Amino acid sequence: MSMRLPAKQFELGSTPSGGDIPEPKPETHCYRRHHYRCHTCRRQVHGRADLDVPGSTVGPRVRLLSVYSRAMLGISLGKTTTLLEDLFGIRLSRAAALGHLRWFANLFDPVVRELLDLLKQAPVVHADETGWRIDGKNVWCWLFANPKIAVFLIDHHRSREVVERALGSSLPGVLVTDFYAAYHRLEAKKQRCLTHLLRDLAKLREELPARLVAKNIQPLIDLFQDAITLARRREELSPDEFASEADQIRERFDERWWRSSSDPDCQRIYDRLRRHKEELLTFLDDPAVPAEKNLAERDIRSVAAARSDGGVNRAAWSADAFAVAKTIVRTCQKNGLNFFRCALHAVTSRMPNQPLPLPISEAA
Secondary structure, eight states, rough: OOOOGGGGGGGTTTTSSSOOOOOOOOOOOOOOOOOOETTTTEEEEEOOOOOOTTOOOOOOOHHHHHHHHHTTSSHHHHHHHHHHHHHHHHOOOOOHHHHHHHHHHHHHHHHHHHHHHHTTTSEEEEEEEEEEETTTEEEEEEEEEEEEOOOEEEEESHHHHHHHHOSSEEEEEEEEEOOOOOTTTTTEEEEEOHHHHHHHHHHHHSSOOHHIIIIIIHHHHHHHHHHHHHHHGGGOEEEEEEHHHHHHHHHHHTTTTTOOOOSSHHHHHHHHHTTTTTSSSSSGOTSOOOOSOOOHHHHHHHHHHHHHHHBBBSHHHHHHHHHHHHHHHHHHHHTHHHHHHHHHHHHHTOOOOOOOOOOTTTTO
């Protein structure tokens, strides 16, 4: 049985149920540059149109698409050139696409440094790291972030020296990390990720005898789960009620962290609690501090996708360029800004010796 739809569904101006995009057509731009020479210093100068990129046969939108494909979509430079040719008929070599990444990095590197300076003064800073490769050798991609900024750095080392070069030897705010030793010596209030700790405890609960679990593991699982639940109920409780329940959580913790066990796995947990006893319940003191580092893991997850699909880097400078591009793209995304509009505005409105605008929304 067929059904006839009302004619008004097809009237001009009605909202369609689907859509499509027109066939992309590249534009050819011809620029005339007028050159002038100063009568005093004899220096030659010339004008530049908004979309004119001196020394290039393609405009900034093509260059920004190359950067976006690598840093956001995570596809390789070779796939990017195929995309440009198939959709737009623009032929580029892989070396040219790599040059676009270098151009972007040179332009926005000062912006990344300024974002990192802002991050150092933030009340809460998240940090994480994941593997990367340069010319087949294992290196590390570091992330330092907050809800509005994400700064990526690629370094050959996974040591505290990298953290100190990025953040300094101390922070005024709270540093949220896992239990990796590179963060230990940084002078700052810290919140260690309870999700990591609970994951380790849950694994031990499956592996250890029931007697050891009941005595050492399950009480800790209950304690930290209750602490996380209390933090989620903060808005439901009065300040006095929350403070009272938080004190009870701390008392329960004080009854546990100093203990010891003849079982090496349980003792390892107690050693961790003893070492980080001041860094596990910070989130109960400050509502802006989370109990876990989920924010950092969300930001750095796309790096793993780029590593598997788009490949890694063949040279250190291209790894640094990728980190700059990743920083700008992800920061735009976190601020609800369109990367192409933001970057194109920065490129076309750039004045000599003037800093580029930061990719941060006014609401931030």
